[in-house]
Amino acid sequence: MPVDFTAIDFETANGFRGSPCSVGVTKVRDGVVVDEAYWLMRPPAGHDHFDARNIAIHGITPDDVLGAPRFKDVFGEVRDFIGGDALVAHNAAFDLGVIRSASEVSAMPAPAFDYACTVVLSRKNYSLPSYSLPYVAEAAGVPLVNHHDATEDARACAGIMVDIAARQEASSVAGVFAAMKLSMPHVDSWDPATDQVSKATRSALEKLAAGGAAAAYGGRPGRSGWSVEGPNPEPNAAADPAHPLYGQTVVFTGNLGLQRPEAKLRAAHHGARCASSVTRNTTVLVVGSGFAAADLRSGRVTSKAARVLELQRRGQGIEVLSEGEFMQMVG
Numbered sequence: 001m002p003v004d005f006t007a008i009d010f011e012t013a014n015g016f017r018g019s020p021c022s023v024g025v026t027k028v029r030d031g032v033v034v035d036e037a038y039w040l041m042r043p044p045a046g047h048d049h050f051d052a053r054n055i056a057i058h059g060i061t062p063d064d065v066l067g068a069p070r071f072k073d074v075f076g077e078v079r080d081f082i083g084g085d086a087l088v089a090h091n092a093a094f095d096l097g098v099i100r101s102a103s104e105v106s107a108m109p110a111p112a113f114d115y116a117c118t119v120v121l122s123r124k125n126y127s128l129p130s131y132s133l134p135y136v137a138e139a140a141g142v143p144l145v146n147h148h149d150a151t152e153d154a155r156a157c158a159g160i161m162v163d164i165a166a167r168q169e170a171s172s173v174a175g176v177f178a179a180m181k182l183s184m185p186h187v188d189s190w191d192p193a194t195d196q197v198s199k200a201t202r203s204a205l206e207k208l209a210a211g212g213a214a215a216a217y218g219g220r221p222g223r224s225g226w227s228v229e230g231p232n233p234e235p236n237a238a239a240d241p242a243h244p245l246y247g248q249t250v251v252f253t254g255n256l257g258l259q260r261p262e263a264k265l266r267a268a269h270h271g272a273r274c275a276s277s278v279t280r281n282t283t284v285l286v287v288g289s290g291f292a293a294a295d296l297r298s299g300r301v302t303s304k305a306a307r308v309l310e311l312q313r314r315g316q317g318i319e320v321l322s323e324g325e326f327m328q329m330v331g
Helices: 052-058 071-082 092-105 118-123 133-140 150-167 173-179 199-217 260-269 303-313 323-330
Strands: 005-012 020-029 032-040 087-089 113-117 249-253 273-275 284-287 319-322
Touching (some): 005 092, 020 150, 032 071, 032 150, 087 092, 087 150, 113 118, 118 150, 133 150, 150 173, 319 323
């Protein structure tokens, strides 16, 4: 379809979303990729600690960015590349959060964007066991060889958006939302002179002040048992409806770095309804214990995940998220 937009993907140095170390962008005109760009960067000063988990995911090390410019020196070029386009990302809450938090800790303005999240849109256009990027790219017929390379991920996201536009017979990103009877999401600009920092940035700054970079961003404490399921908090009625967890019914299984009650609070903050067991109302299962989406194909699943796969075979639409995907969504 003749749709125009720019797709974006960030990789970060650590668990704080304001620590970008690379970004890939893909420009689409009339449904065809016409330009791409990639930048390595040093995260903002004071937030440039590299977590071993992040390095294992994307392969970028401190040495790789040693001579690279900081985010604040790169983002002007990224912004110019995007221009006035709608911004498209797979799990847009994360990538837009990177721009916002990195701008906040760099004391620089962040621009406003109309945007689309291909996780949210994919749920309404494909029936899949997981809506992680490799699964959706495969469903859209888009090649993805090197997942977590920012350029390849942005290109795959662009291909998914083009395929969804074709399915909806839409000639613009806004037209996709109109065809699906949804409002197109928008994120406001941020001005360091007048606006407060976001909750994610404020939390990171507090942790940094209390314990230094290693404590704030350098990995998590040892995994602890989930012997306490905890209460199921009410979903936040004021949450952003464009967030990928908004309106979902979420169940947790396996061990995450967070205690389960804290994970439920974070999900509920973004408008999710949490539950303690898999039922016909379940729409999302979050799996810890080192699970990755590829494990669905190999059969490495917990009993709850096996129950989900059974319900999926019966036609119930339930998405399976890894710990990393969930943590990106909740910041």
